[in-house]
Amino acid sequence: MVNAVTIDRGRVRLCARLLLAGQDLVVVVTGGDAPHVGAVSCAGEGDTQSFSFAGHRERELCAPLAEELSRELGRRVVVIAGMHWNEFDRELLAQVYEAWREMSAVLKARL
DSSP states (O other), rough: OOEEEEEEEETEEEEEEEEEETEEEEEEEEEEEEEOOOOEEEEEETTTEEEEEHHHHHHHHHHHHHHHHHHHHHOOOOEEEOOOOOOOOOOHHHHOEEEEEEEHHHHHHHH
């Protein structure tokens, strides 16, 4: 199993670290100028639960990834993410979403 995936697209650099917890999977994704914990999504057995700290939007990314990985792998998956860029605009937002999609595809292909 792969233990890390890094997508580096200039200002947008995402790093996903993977940890097995028995048969379950924990994915921690960080990036930007100030990596942190912004949101957590847990998926498994047909259920998904998410939590995000006030003002954080990483939940929009965590939940779909946790659900997709859980469904495809047949195990519980927890995705934790926190990314922050000091100067943020719509162009950078589009780049972040594109990098996230690429990272997700790489994870799914390698797991």
